[in-house]
Amino acid sequence: MSDIEYSFTIDGQQVRFTPGETILQAALKAGIFIPHLCFHPEFRPHGSCKLCTVVVNGRTTAACTTRAMPGQDVYSDKPELNSHRRLLLQMLFVEGNHFCPGCEKSGNCQLQALAYDLEMLNPHFAHFFPKRPVDASHPDAVLDLNRCIMCELCVRASRDVDGKNVFALAGRGLDSHLVVDSKSGKLGDSTFAATDKAASVCPVGAILPKGKGFAVPIGERVYDKESIREKVVGLADTGAEP
Amino acid sequence: MSQSVGDDGLPLDQAVESILLRHQRDPACLVQILRELQDRLDYISPRTVQQLAAKLEIPITRVKSTLAFYSFLYDEPRGRYRILFSDNITDRMLGSMALYRHMLNRLKLEPGEVSADGLVSVALTSCTGMCDQGPALLVNNRAVTRLTPERIDEIIGLIRAQVPVSAWPAAYFKVEDNIRRADLLLNTEWVPGAALQTAIERGPHGVLAELKQSNLRGRGGAGFTTGIKWEAARKTPAEARWVVCNADEGEPGTFKDRVLLQSYAGSIFEGMIIAAYTIGAKRGFLYLRGEYTYLLPSLEATLADLRRRNLLGEDICGVEGFDFEIDVHVGAGAYVCGEETALIESLEGKPGRPRIRPPFPVSRGYRDQPTVVNNVETLCKVVEVMLRGGAWYKGQGTRQSTGTKILSVSGDVERPGLYEYPFGVRVAQVLEDAGAIEPRAVQISGASGTCLTRREFGRRIAFEDVPTAGSFMVFGKGRDLFEMAQNFAHFFAHESCGFCTPCRVGTSLVASILDKIGDGHGTEYEMNELAFLSQVIRSASQCGLGQASCNALTDTIQKFRGDYERRLRPIDFEPAFDLDAALGKARAITGRDDSGARLSTRVDIDQ
Ligand SMILES: Cc1cc2nc3c(=O)[nH]c(=O)nc-3n(C[C@H](O)[C@H](O)[C@H](O)COP(=O)(O)O)c2cc1C
Ligand code: SF4
Ligand code: SF4
Ligand code: FES
Numbered sequence: 001m002s003d004i005e006y007s008f009t010i011d012g013q014q015v016r017f018t019p020g021e022t023i024l025q026a027a028l029k030a031g032i033f034i035p036h037l038c039f040h041p042e043f044r045p046h047g048s049c050k051l052c053t054v055v056v057n058g059r060t061t062a063a064c065t066t067r068a069m070p071g072q073d074v075y076s077d078k079p080e081l082n083s084h085r086r087l088l089l090q091m092l093f094v095e096g097n098h099f100c101p102g103c104e105k106s107g108n109c110q111l112q113a114l115a116y117d118l119e120m121l122n123p124h125f126a127h128f129f130p131k132r133p134v135d136a137s138h139p140d141a142v143l144d145l146n147r148c149i150m151c152e153l154c155v156r157a158s159r160d161v162d163g164k165n166v167f168a169l170a171g172r173g174l175d176s177h178l179v180v181d182s183k184s185g186k187l188g189d190s191t192f193a194a195t196d197k198a199a200s201v202c203p204v205g206a207i208l209p210k211g212k213g214f215a216v217p218i219g220e221r222v223y224d225k226e227s228i229r230e231k232v233v234g235l236a237d238t239g240a241e242p
Numbered sequence: 243m244s245q246s247v248g249d250d251g252l253p254l255d256q257a258v259e260s261i262l263l264r265h266q267r268d269p270a271c272l273v274q275i276l277r278e279l280q281d282r283l284d285y286i287s288p289r290t291v292q293q294l295a296a297k298l299e300i301p302i303t304r305v306k307s308t309l310a311f312y313s314f315l316y317d318e319p320r321g322r323y324r325i326l327f328s329d330n331i332t333d334r335m336l337g338s339m340a341l342y343r344h345m346l347n348r349l350k351l352e353p354g355e356v357s358a359d360g361l362v363s364v365a366l367t368s369c370t371g372m373c374d375q376g377p378a379l380l381v382n383n384r385a386v387t388r389l390t391p392e393r394i395d396e397i398i399g400l401i402r403a404q405v406p407v408s409a410w411p412a413a414y415f416k417v418e419d420n421i422r423r424a425d426l427l428l429n430t431e432w433v434p435g436a437a438l439q440t441a442i443e444r445g446p447h448g449v450l451a452e453l454k455q456s457n458l459r460g461r462g463g464a465g466f467t468t469g470i471k472w473e474a475a476r477k478t479p480a481e482a483r484w485v486v487c488n489a490d491e492g493e494p495g496t497f498k499d500r501v502l503l504q505s506y507a508g509s510i511f512e513g514m515i516i517a518a519y520t521i522g523a524k525r526g527f528l529y530l531r532g533e534y535t536y537l538l539p540s541l542e543a544t545l546a547d548l549r550r551r552n553l554l555g556e557d558i559c560g561v562e563g564f565d566f567e568i569d570v571h572v573g574a575g576a577y578v579c580g581e582e583t584a585l586i587e588s589l590e591g592k593p594g595r596p597r598i599r600p601p602f603p604v605s606r607g608y609r610d611q612p613t614v615v616n617n618v619e620t621l622c623k624v625v626e627v628m629l630r631g632g633a634w635y636k637g638q639g640t641r642q643s644t645g646t647k648i649l650s651v652s653g654d655v656e657r658p659g660l661y662e663y664p665f666g667v668r669v670a671q672v673l674e675d676a677g678a679i680e681p682r683a684v685q686i687s688g689a690s691g692t693c694l695t696r697r698e699f700g701r702r703i704a705f706e707d708v709p710t711a712g713s714f715m716v717f718g719k720g721r722d723l724f725e726m727a728q729n730f731a732h733f734f735a736h737e738s739c740g741f742c743t744p745c746r747v748g749t750s751l752v753a754s755i756l757d758k759i760g761d762g763h764g765t766e767y768e769m770n771e772l773a774f775l776s777q778v779i780r781s782a783s784q785c786g787l788g789q790a791s792c793n794a795l796t797d798t799i800q801k802f803r804g805d806y807e808r809r810l811r812p813i814d815f816e817p818a819f820d821l822d823a824a825l826g827k828a829r830a831i832t833g834r835d836d837s838g839a840r841l842s843t844r845v846d847i848d849q
Contacts, residue, residue, distance in 0.1 A: 048741050048742050049742075049743050050782045053781070088744060091743050091746075091748060092743060126754070165301040165303055168306065169593075170311065170593070171310045172738065173735060173736060173737070173740045174735070174740070174747065175740070176740035176746060179310070181302050181303040182302065183302065
């Protein structure tokens with residue numbers, strides 16, 4: 001088949017793809033940003049955050065788990081879809097306890113960066129204020145579940161890359177929470193290491209290295225300098241890993 | 243683990259070993275293992291979690307995540323008598339909440355609290371499928387039906403006297419079939435092996451042809467054509483294939499599968515055996531909802547009978563190489579496990595979180611191999627098609643919805659129970675037959691279904707008009723549809739598996755907004771919030787649970803807006819943070835409660 005046959009459109013723009021790629025993968029490669037949180041180019045698509053929700057041939061679906069097909073007509077950067085994405089972000093904010101000004105991840109956090117990008121002005125709903133523990137038992141990392149957005153990137157990284165299964169999502173509904181593979185349930189008693197892939201994939205400030213507080217001052221961090229949209233698309237252009 | 247001897251007469255360690263042995267230390271049986279261990283140990287302690295992980299050679303996180311997912315698995319003591327009141331709207335219409343509060347008061351307990359002596363806890367649970375004989379409760383997973391204040395008092399007496407549940411009066415546990423209108427399925431006596439014999443004579447391709455001709459469609463909700471589903475599983479190259487009967491029946495207001503499991507189990511299993519013959523499966527599962535655990539012994543007895551007749555086992559009916567076995571897996575309180583991919587996850591011993599589809603189970607299901615999942619009623623229908631032939635079957639019901647459908651009728655009717663009709667029956671006909679009492683609305687197909695007003699009672703039960711998985715709840719004059727929507731909203735918030743953002747957080751937001759309106763603090767603002775939330779939850783959710791979670795809400799707002807409006811305050815918005823309530827402490831300390839000590843006067847709504 002020719003290149004033209006392996007192509008579809010996003011918001012009217014033609015995008016080429018390699019068979020087997022998802023809509024999100026093809027879009028990012030083409031320099032088109034579709035908001036996403038639980039997707040990471042190095043891992044199998046997961047499809048839980050739903051930030052990447054798009055409309056494909058009239059059907060709403062997640063761009064990260066939907067295969068690209070020739071001739072698809074995809075809508076993404078539309079006011080209605082962006083308003084849905086803002087609502088999803090607000091849900092993630094009120095579900096946990098996110099105090100951005102006091103968070104070491106501020107400026108490097110994908111949740112915060114997307115909120116800026118999608119012009120989410122406030123959390124809108126009453127916070128649930130869940131009681132979630134902070135686990136500082138590990139010498140090299142802090143696990144602060146107040147900020148966890150259940151994307152399971154750490155779960156996938158630990159299982160698929162580190163070969164360890166340090167993390168898993170437990171519970172149901174709003175009671176969903178991360179659990180750690182150790183007798184005490186503490187990170188310090190698990191096989192987790194600072195060099196693990198799982199130590200560096202968290203898109204928010206739930207898994208943070210210890211002893212590196214505010215090495216880069218706020219204002220000079222990744223998403224302080226350019227929006228997540230520019231950043232991700234820029235990386236795609238150079239072929240580098242985000 | 244300490245060495246105490248249990249009901250099984252075995253010391254604890256040995257009992258645990260025998261449970262593990264029975265399941266061949268297979269982590270895929272984790273849900274079954276946890277359930278059986280809990281029966282023996284009362285609850286699953288952190289120590290048990292560690293030991294289990296070690297013995298099954300799996301990470302502790304795997305045990306923990308499964309343990310924390312299911313409502314009927316406990317990681318802390320829940321009392322020796324665990325009472326769970328069924329909390330469907332139909333239980334409430336029969337006065338369950340008064341009984342619930344009465345029991346809590348008499349036992350001096352808060353909801354969910356375990357009494358100080360570790361004897362008893364009382365809480366709510368999702369619909370237990372006894373709507374035609376409610377209000378109902380579960381005591382240590384056994385259903386008690388037709389509750390009355392007297393019966394509650396007797397139960398309290400039995401608990402205080404520490405009488406084992408096995409010695410409680412048998413009448414408590416009587417579950418009636420209540421078959422009110424029988425047609426094709428409910429009227430036909432099962433002749434063991436007769437349908438299978440015709441299937442073998444037709445051969446697998448003949449069976450598929452017959453099923454396709456009959457246009458039999460799944461009775462579990464989605465209405466997928468059974469013949470096409472089976473053919474897809476048969477065509478997918480694989481080392482092994484599987485047949486699963488979906489007996490999770492969690493949809494509020496549905497109880498027809500319970501009757502089929504209780505009195506027509508032979509037909510169900512024979513349908514599974516025909517499926518196995520057709521697609522080439524060696525093993526199958528019946529996934530029984532935890533609420534129906536009481537049916538386990540009779541189901542096992544039917545399976546034993548089938549083995550004796552050589553309808554199960556090896557070289558079935560003398561056909562060389564036709565080997566098939568069925569295991570019953572018992573669920574542990576999770577509505578989402580009725581969704582076929584979540585069910586498969588649960589069968590594999592994991593939390594019941596739906597998978598991303600495609601791939602569909604027919605190509606990658608249980609153990610990533612082709613799997614046919616069918617509803618209980620669908621499998622009984624397969625037996626009918628085999629006995630009567632596809633051409634005859636096609637003539638029953640309507641063109642797009644062939645055959646008959648069993649409805650579970652409950653609510654404000656004189657004769658609640660099962661009603662079987664040819665597809666195409668009008669809602670009004672069902673209402674008349676069941677003796678509906680001045681019906682104001684009918685909620686069809688459960689909490690995720692459709693709400694019909696009086697003007698719509700002329701509509702027909704059929705895939706092409708009002709599709710249904712079987713639930714038919716009638717709301718008489720004076721019933722408040724807001725209360726139904728609020729009850730369902732809490733159901734979905736409780737049952738959301740938590741995988742995807744819109745459903746995990748959205749269903750809880752909807753429930754809390756409805757509570758705000760219910761408490762008389764809602765305004766037009768909340769109504770707009772609900773509209774936007776339901777739009778996003780419906781379109782962005784991963785599976786049918788989230789997608790359908792706002793159906794009743796949207797329907798009732800559209801059709802019974804008055805039930806909402808009379809609760810709304812005339813102002814545009816009232817903040818979720820209630821300053822006046824926050825001042826309550828100061829009022830208590832100062833002993834003041836005059837209007838000067840209040841910021842607003844609460845409008846009380848009479849219920
Ligand atoms: C949240 C949810 C719950 C479900 N519960 C059930 C159930 O209890 N029983 C059932 O047969 N199907 C249930 N289904 C439908 C199943 O996913 C599946 O479509 C059905 O078992 C297929 O069988 P059928 O083709 O015979 O209808 C449910 C679906 C969803 C989304
Ligand atoms: S800890 Fe971070 S990576 Fe892990 S699930 Fe939570 S948000 Fe995702
Ligand atoms: S819609 Fe609800 S039940 Fe379905 S996957 Fe999402 S969170 Fe789970
Ligand atoms: S990025 Fe697609 S669902 Fe999270």
